[in-house]
Amino acid sequence: MARLKSVILLLVIFSLAGLALIIEPVNTAPVDFPSGDRDQYGQAEDSGEGDEIAIARITVALPGEEPAEEPEDEEGDKEEEEKAAAAKPSSPAGVLYSVYPLPASTIYTYEQMVKDLKSLQAAYPDLISLGSIGSSVEGRPLWSLTMGKGKKKVLLTGATHAREWLTTPLLVRTAETYAREYYRNGSVDGYPVRPVLDQYTLVFVPMQNPDGVILSQRGLAAVDPSRHEELLAMKPLRTDDFTRWKANIRGVDLNRQHSAGPNGWTMVRDLNPDNPRKPWYENYPGPAPESEPESRALANLIRQSSFELVLTYHSSGEYLFWYYFQDEYNVANYQRDLKIAQAISAYSGYGIHPREALHNRVRNFGAHLTAWAVHNLKIPCITVEIGRYTASYLKMADLPGIWQKTRALPLVAIRNLPSYRTSFNITLAKEPAAGGKVQGGGTFPYGTTITIIATPNPGYVFDCWKEGNKVVSKAAELQLTVTGDRSLTACFVETLELVLTASPEQGGELQGGGIYPRGSEVTVKAIPREGYRFKEWQENGATVSTEAEYTFILKASRSLIAIFEELPPPEEPGNGGNGGGDGGSGGES
Known part of the structure; x- marks a missing residue:
């Protein structure tokens, strides 16, 4: 802690002297804080003693000077990268830097978002994938992050309006928190994550309007000079302050680009005198519904x-x-939709927009995404306004308080969907039906560990458990954790008998006979005894092989006879000669 105070004092001294300090972290490796060592905002708690601070490189530059760049140690960097790669755990990395340590005075940029999304995908490759739903007017990818294991899908979008970019780090932080808790089998504000991500896949589009966000954050410096006059004409004051900009880069409000029913967009365009009739920094609905690539992609x-x-x-x-x-x-x-809204409201403290107010102001809402999805597609769609109305825009300093109200909000909403379930069916079948018996199926709460058993009938053997066309296990007794509906089939195989007989019986030994599952590859072997030789394998009087070692696929029960032949006795020495006698020529001398 003393060292931390010294660093702060040094910063103050240099600031008063008019010097610029560039502080670069040298060690930026992710830190996985132990359970209980984070405060309610996800930051590490101050232990009050012996704190270590991250090593940093401090560069001092005189006013008007650019800080000198140190030469890169390419060999050292390469060596460090190789060491880091070798040390990278195969399991998820856990807590990343993500949006947690960003100072309250910073802005959360498109580039930072892309960096964070890639880091999350690298940390949780089995749970998270990245993609793009399209491109912005200026060609920037509209990034999406997909996480979860379920077939049912939920969409979360942010930064439709440029100045509302704080919704982007909020969604990125939500994705990171859920990924971490999924692998920890943890919860957020008491709401377990795994039951949700095992049933649903969440699709995040954290920044629908990247061109507008960049303009709002950086002003004209982020845009080609040839467009400066055009953009200045789209706002009340001709200044380089674009922090109130809501539209995309062409001056079209992306949340007035849809049409609930055939006349929703037209009412917004024609009946609301407050809406501009030309490209403007806010509220202009565009020349037609979905005229903009960002709204069309979504x-x-x-x-x-x-x-x-x-x-x-x-x-x-x-x-x-x-x-x-x-x-x-x-x-x-x-x-259905009211129940979801009421649950979110009870959790977050956000008010529910009264139905009567919409009846009185229908011309304002017919082009909104929520109206279009609810009316045309008949799916629940809820606009979540995360902060109080401010004269400018929400800043990173507002994120901790908003995070407290929203971190479990998607979990709460999903748990109130009609499709969300707390128990699941384990259905067992057998193939063929006469092959055996199965037990252990039924309906069970999420997370229950069960055992299913397959017992073959006489004349059959158990082969495997299958789910669809995939073999799940070769064990007849299988333990499962219930995370969703499953249909498993116990596959039994009919057994066939292979009978081997030697002819003559004393002619030799036989190997390979017995009981086999239908379709087995079988090898039989005939080993002649002394005085015999193998001739052939016969079945029903016909020769099937002349090889002593015979391999075939057993498709039906078979009876094979190994034919042996007795070898002729060996000739005795001296009995060959030229025709017998004692070797004499006869007669006396």
Whole structure:
């Protein structure tokens, strides 16, 4: 702690002297804090004694000078990279740097988001994948992060409006937290993560409007000079302050680019005198629905993906917008969506936008994403306004307080979907039906460990458990943890008898006879005894092989006879000659 105070004092002294300090962390390796060593915002708690601070490189530059760059030690860097790669654990890395340590005064940029998404995918490759749903006007990929194991899908979007970029680090932090807790089998505010991610796949689009975000954060310096006049004409004051910019880079409000029913977009364009009739920094609905690549990409994703729920994050009002006349065409949908909104409200403290207010201001909402998804696609879609209305925009300093209200919000919403389940069916079958018996199936709560058993009938043997076309186990007794519905089949194989007989019986020894599953590859072997030789294998009087070692596929029970021949006795010495006698020629001399 003393060293930390010294560093702070040094910073103050140099600042008063008008010198610029560049502080670069030398050791930026992720730190995995032990359980209980984080405060409620995810930061490491101060132990108050013996604290170690990260080693940093401090460069001092005089006013007006650029700090000198140190030559890169390429060999050293390469060696360090190789060591780091060798030391990288095969299991998920756990806590990354992500958005946790970013100072309150910083902005969360598109580049930082891309870096964080790639880090998350590298840390959790079995759970997280990255992609792009399309490109922005200026060609930037609209990144998506997909996580989870389930077939059902939920979409979370952020930064539809440029100045509402704080929704991006909020979603990235949400993704990281859920990935970490999934592998820890942990929970967030008491809501377990695994039951959700085993049933659902979450698709995050953290920044729908990257061009607008960059303009809002950096001003005209981020744009080609040829466009400066065009952009300045889209805002009230001709200054380089674009922090209030909501639209995309062409001055189109991406949350007024949809049409609930055939007239939703038209009402927003024609009936609301507050909406501009030309490209503007906010509220201009564009020349037509989905005229912009960013809104078109998101709409296509939703149309093609059969999402169970869409949560679209905005940043003004601490309200939930969920209603668009569901009760007029489907009471069940109305009750479904209201239940989700009420659950989110109870958890977060965010208010529910009153239905009556929408009836009075329908011309304002017919082009919103929520209205379009609810009305046209009949799926629950909730706009989550994460912060109070401010004169400028939310900053990183606002994130800790918002995080407290929202970190489990998607889990709460999903647990209130009609499709969310707490128990699952384990269905067992057998093939063929006469092959044997199975036991252990039924309906069980999530996380239950069960044992299923396959017992063959006489004339059969157990082969394997299959799920679809995939072999799950070769063990007849299998232990499972219930995480979803499963249908498993016990595969039995009919047994066949292979009878081997020697002819003559004393002619030799036989190997390979016995009971086999149908379809087995079998090798039989005939070993002649002394005085015999093997001739052939016969079946039903016909020769099937002349090889003493005979291999075949057993498709039916068989009776094979090994034919041996007796060898002729060896000739005795001296009995060969020229025809016998004592060797004499006869007669006396």
